[in-house]
Amino acid sequence: MPQSVRGVVARTKGEPVTTLTIVVPDPGPGEVVVAVRACGVCHTDLHYRDGGINDDFPFLLGHEAAGTVESVGEGVTHVAVDDAVVLNWRAVCGECRACRRGRPWYCFDTHNAAQAMTLEDGTPLTPALGIGAFADKTLVHELQCTKVDPDADPAAAGLIGCGVMAGWGAAVNTAPVRVGDTVAVIGCGGVGDAAVAGALFAGARQVIAVDTDATKLEWATGFGATHTVDAGSEDVVARLRELTGGFGPDIVIDAVGTPATFRQAFDARDLAGTVVLVGVPNPEAVLEIPLIEVFGHGGATKSSWYGDCLPERDFPLLVELWQAGRFPLDRFVTERVALDEVEQAFTTMQDGGVLRSVVMIDGASS
Numbered sequence: 001m002p003q004s005v006r007g008v009v010a011r012t013k014g015e016p017v018t019t020l021t022i023v024v025p026d027p028g029p030g031e032v033v034v035a036v037r038a039c040g041v042c043h044t045d046l047h048y049r050d051g052g053i054n055d056d057f058p059f060l061l062g063h064e065a066a067g068t069v070e071s072v073g074e075g076v077t078h079v080a081v082d083d084a085v086v087l088n089w090r091a092v093c094g095e096c097r098a099c100r101r102g103r104p105w106y107c108f109d110t111h112n113a114a115q116a117m118t119l120e121d122g123t124p125l126t127p128a129l130g131i132g133a134f135a136d137k138t139l140v141h142e143l144q145c146t147k148v149d150p151d152a153d154p155a156a157a158g159l160i161g162c163g164v165m166a167g168w169g170a171a172v173n174t175a176p177v178r179v180g181d182t183v184a185v186i187g188c189g190g191v192g193d194a195a196v197a198g199a200l201f202a203g204a205r206q207v208i209a210v211d212t213d214a215t216k217l218e219w220a221t222g223f224g225a226t227h228t229v230d231a232g233s234e235d236v237v238a239r240l241r242e243l244t245g246g247f248g249p250d251i252v253i254d255a256v257g258t259p260a261t262f263r264q265a266f267d268a269r270d271l272a273g274t275v276v277l278v279g280v281p282n283p284e285a286v287l288e289i290p291l292i293e294v295f296g297h298g299g300a301t302k303s304s305w306y307g308d309c310l311p312e313r314d315f316p317l318l319v320e321l322w323q324a325g326r327f328p329l330d331r332f333v334t335e336r337v338a339l340d341e342v343e344q345a346f347t348t349m350q351d352g353g354v355l356r357s358v359v360m361i362d363g364a365s366s
């Protein structure tokens with residue numbers, strides 16, 4: 001029987017989100033219904049609400065989630081009922097041209113549930129990043145579930161499902177940071193601080209945190225940043241050069257995603273240095289750079305989707321590092337909120353008060 005549960009829906013561009021009754025079908029072949037336990041509020045959810053990703057409203061928001069497998073459809077072997085899982089938006093197909101060439105982290109045809117979750121009147125919902133987990137329950141493809149230690153706090157574990165993985169992976173996989181590199185991270189929210197921690201873990205000699213918000217800079221220091229730059233009052237490019245012997249960092253990670261921050265990253269890095277764009281630009285953003293500077297500066301500009309991660313490889317690794325005290329995953333959880341507080345959490349995010357608000361679903365431990 002299809003189930004009616006609560007879900008947080010963005011119906012119209014820019015309008016506040018609302019908690020509505022949504023209908024979750026029984027899992028079909030290869031599908032799984034997951035009882036959500038916790039789901040982080042990522043800036044990308046806000047981009048969806050504001051029409052910055054696409055116009056496929058209504059959206060069922062939420063995509064940084066941990067939960068428990070409730071039921072499985074025909075032929076499901078990857079997970080079983082009662083497994084503790086973190087949801088992912090990169091269930092690789094194994095068959096597209098990227099997968100066939102041995103680069104599955106670029107998979108161009110990732111798996112999602114085939115059936116739609118709907119509003120009560122039958123209107124199909126577009127789940128954010130193919131997940132839609134600001135809900136009591138959600139329907140996903142079996143390969144969107146990565147099994148993790150059931151003892152891991154779901155509020156923290158769920159964050160690996162997007163922002164933390166994206167930031168960590170931008171440093172460790174996309175850049176990639178090597179021992180002795182100097183690294184700067186522009187924008188130290190959940191994604192940026194994970195990049196700070198990843199860069200440190202990968203052996204960076206210097207990790208410079210850049211933000212407009214003093215509290216964010218303090219938190220970034222807690223994740224291992226060796227220096228900070230206040231982008232509100234300092235000349236970012238000049239300071240980054242000054243802090244790196246006059247040359248600029250080897251790698252600059254832009255975890256904001258505006259033309260202005262990208263330009264800072266592009267200009268500040270050392271000759272032959274690398275820019276990694278992990279912040280998501282809005283569709284109107286246009287960048288103008290003299291081509292001679294692209295040529296003359298050398299190096300690389302890269303985009304990082306989901307930190308070029310492979311969930312089955314990387315999620316259990318991050319949980320293990322966390323449990324071993326080598327990666328402070330739980331420190332990304334600033335506050336725990338209820339399902340009907342997502343709109344408020346967007347405001348808190350914009351005000352700079354959190355790394356992550358995490359929605360706890362009733363009945364989950366908090």
Ligand SMILES: NC(=O)c1ccc[n+]([C@@H]2O[C@H](COP(=O)([O-])OP(=O)(O)OC[C@H]3O[C@@H](n4cnc5c(N)ncnc54)[C@H](O)[C@@H]3O)[C@@H](O)[C@H]2O)c1
Nearest residue numbers: 043044166187188189190191211212231278279280305306
């Ligand atoms: N590429 C991916 O796969 C991926 C995954 C998740 C999130 N994202 C994107 O990453 C970005 C960051 O996400 P988040 O959840 O950490 O957001 P967030 O809102 O928590 O953090 C953004 C940070 O940037 C800072 N900031 C804003 N303008 C700045 C400026 N001009 N200079 C320096 N700092 C500035 C803010 O103070 C804040 O600390 C968003 O665009 C989000 O959509 C990308």
Ligand SMILES: [Zn+2]
Nearest residue numbers: 093096099107
């Ligand atoms: Zn593929």
Ligand SMILES: [Zn+2]
Nearest residue numbers: 042044162163
């Ligand atoms: Zn996200």
